[in-house]
Amino acid sequence: NYTPYTPNEAALATSYGTGDSCSAYGNRNFYSYYTDWFGQAGNWIIFDKSVDAVNYPFAVYRLINRTNGRHFFTSSATERDNLMRNDYKYEGIAFFEPQTGTAVYRLFRGFEHFYTSNVQEARSLLQSGASLDGVDWHTSNGGQPVYRLVNKTTSEHLWTISKTEADTITSSGQWSTEGIAFNAYSSIIDDPSYTYKLTNSASHQIQLTTSTKVVKDTVDAKNGWTYTGIAWKNDQNGTIKISELQLGNEKFYTANETEKNSLVANGATLTADSKFMVTGTGGEVLRLLNTKYKTHEFTANKEYANSLVATGEWKLEGVAWKSDAIMPAQDIYRLVSTSGHFWTSSVSELETMQIRGWNYEGVSWKAPSTGTPVTRLSSSNGHFWSENQAEVAHLAKHGYTTEGTAFNSGGNTEIYRLLNPHSGEHFFTANPAEKNNLLLSGWNYEGVGMHGV
Numbered sequence: 001n002y003t004p005y006t007p008n009e010a011a012l013a014t015s016y017g018t019g020d021s022c023s024a025y026g027n028r029n030f031y032s033y034y035t036d037w038f039g040q041a042g043n044w045i046i047f048d049k050s051v052d053a054v055n056y057p058f059a060v061y062r063l064i065n066r067t068n069g070r071h072f073f074t075s076s077a078t079e080r081d082n083l084m085r086n087d088y089k090y091e092g093i094a095f096f097e098p099q100t101g102t103a104v105y106r107l108f109r110g111f112e113h114f115y116t117s118n119v120q121e122a123r124s125l126l127q128s129g130a131s132l133d134g135v136d137w138h139t140s141n142g143g144q145p146v147y148r149l150v151n152k153t154t155s156e157h158l159w160t161i162s163k164t165e166a167d168t169i170t171s172s173g174q175w176s177t178e179g180i181a182f183n184a185y186s187s188i189i190d191d192p193s194y195t196y197k198l199t200n201s202a203s204h205q206i207q208l209t210t211s212t213k214v215v216k217d218t219v220d221a222k223n224g225w226t227y228t229g230i231a232w233k234n235d236q237n238g239t240i241k242i243s244e245l246q247l248g249n250e251k252f253y254t255a256n257e258t259e260k261n262s263l264v265a266n267g268a269t270l271t272a273d274s275k276f277m278v279t280g281t282g283g284e285v286l287r288l289l290n291t292k293y294k295t296h297e298f299t300a301n302k303e304y305a306n307s308l309v310a311t312g313e314w315k316l317e318g319v320a321w322k323s324d325a326i327m328p329a330q331d332i333y334r335l336v337s338t339s340g341h342f343w344t345s346s347v348s349e350l351e352t353m354q355i356r357g358w359n360y361e362g363v364s365w366k367a368p369s370t371g372t373p374v375t376r377l378s379s380s381n382g383h384f385w386s387e388n389q390a391e392v393a394h395l396a397k398h399g400y401t402t403e404g405t406a407f408n409s410g411g412n413t414e415i416y417r418l419l420n421p422h423s424g425e426h427f428f429t430a431n432p433a434e435k436n437n438l439l440l441s442g443w444n445y446e447g448v449g450m451h452g453v
Contacts, residue, residue: 053080053090054219055227057196057212058189060137062094070112070156075137095146095161095184099191099230101138103351104182108133112156117182122355135351139182148181161186188212195276197231200224204293205250210234210276232285232300233325238277242321246271250295255280255321283326283369287317300326329366329453330407336361340382340425345407365430365452371410374450376403381424387450409450417449 007024053061061080063072066087073094074080084090097104105122107114107130114130116122117139126132147166149158152174160166161184169175190212198207198215202224208231209215218225243260245252246269253275254260264270286305288297292313298320299305308314330345335358342358344350345367354360367374375392377384377400384400386392387409396402409415416435418427420443428449429435439445 053077053084054093056093056096056188056216056219057191057194057227057230058096058099058137058185059093060095060097060184062091063088064091071158072113073106073115073136073159094159095143095186096189097137097184098140098142098189099138099194101140102182103135104137104139105351105355106133106136107131111154114157115159115181119355123357126355132352132355135348139184141183143183143185145180146182146184148178149175150178151175188216193234193236195231195234197228198225199228201226203249204290204295206295206297207251208244208253208275208298231298232283232323234276235279235323235325238279238323240278240280240321241274242276242278243270244272244275245269248294252296253298253320278321278323278325280322282322282324284322285320285326287320288314289317291315329368331363332365332367332407332452334361334364335359340423341427342383343385343406343428364428365413365415366411367407368410368453369408371408372450373405374407374409376406377401378403384426385428385449409452411451411453413452414448415450415452417446418443419446420444 055077058075059077060073060075061077063074063080063083064070065072066089071091072083072088074083075097080090102117104115104117105119107116107122107125109125109130113133114125115136116125122132144161146159146161147163149160149166149169150156151158157178158169158175159181160169166177170177192210194210196209196212196215198209198218199205200207200223207218207225209218215227219227240255242253242255245254245260245263247263251271252263252268254263255278260270283300284302285298285300286302288299288305288308289295290297290313296317297305297308297314300323305316309316332343332345333347333350335342335344335350335353337358341361342353343364344353350360372387374385374387375389377386377392377395379395379400383403384395385406386395392402413430415428415430416432418429418435418438419425420427422442426446427438427443429438430452435445
């Protein structure tokens with residue numbers, strides 16, 4: 001005799017498993033699934049964190065697969081949220097990492113994702129059949145060690161910044177330590193070189209700040225604000241101040257002294273006369289007005305601004321200010337392998353190619369943020385770069401595949417183009433001495449291929 005749907009001790013002792021002949025599982029399974037996803041009933045703080053996970057700058061999130069028990073780490077809140085909708089449980093923020101530094105590569109080994117900052121280790125895993133997901137985050141010498149543990153039976157790995165957790169897990173005898181994987185921070189990093197954006201979806205307001213502590217305090221207050229990402233990089237040598245005002249219920253920002261004084265005269269409160277500084281040249285920050293709620297949005301993303309205008313609810317008010325840091329000159333990185341040289345403005349591509357066996361030779365020149373597009377093409381002989389669209393079209397008809405715009409050309413620095421008559425390889429350099437040395441070695445000079453800044 002037992003009550004239908006009520007689990008007995010045998011059922012409760014097996015989690016999701018099978019009990020005895022008298023076991024019932026309906027209510028037990030409902031309870032297990034509910035608490036796994038949302039936390040204990042009545043504990044609404046856990047519920048909020050499980051369903052609407054907290055975002056902070058530079059956070060690396062930790063999840064666990066409900067089916068196989070393996071852990072997954074990501075610096076992407078979007079990826080985290082997508083995984084939570086599937087078979088993953090969110091376990092919280094694993095640690096914090098800087099925005100720039102040494103790359104941490106994510107690879108998939110067939111049964112688990114693996115994270116390493118060691119280029120040689122990443123190369124070895126690729127040669128052993130692992131696939132590269134890319135660079136997930138960066139690490140530096142600051143902070144404290146992140147320990148890498150391995151399961152002696154399954155060979156799966158776990159990364160943790162908690163020495164206590166590492167010691168507890170290894171004391172079971174089933175896990176052993178593989179040492180320090182890389183460094184990280186256990187608390188949020190206060191990096192004022194970026195402007196961070198907070199959004200309140202209920203009041204349709206935004207807030208800009210250069211302090212990650214403000215981000216954390218505002219989010220932790222649980223009054224409707226969420227962290228929505230880095231708005232832009234700040235100018236290091238700005239001379240024009242951006243003022244912050246309390247305009248009714250919203251935070252408002254302006255670089256216009258006349259506008260600031262007029263708003264204050266009409267009742268606005270000046271909360272920060274110099275919230276941050278800009279140069280006044282470079283990329284544009286656009287200002288939009290929500291015609292329904294009378295609140296403003298500031299963005300350096302023109303596509304995002306256009307999408308808001310397209311809804312019919314937002315009106316573009318114009319350029320709020322300009323900042324060189326938004327559209328800075330790009331470093332053009334040079335790599336070399338047995339197949340020749342390669343140039344890219346992409347840090348991610350640079351880091352990825354290094355673990356694929358390419359050697360980094362340094363920055364060749366700086367490209368402007370806007371200018372004449374330089375197209376990258378590929379063929380069986382390697383890659384080629386050209387700003388001449390007629391040349392691009394001609395090559396595309398003769399076995400080359402266009403790969404899109406690599407970077408831009410413009411400025412007063414001449415980028416010389418040379419051809420190796422034996423191998424057919426092209427070479428680009430801003431260094432006259434390097435050009436002359438190649439000419440002495442038998443290379444042919446083809447003229448100025450493009451320009452840099």
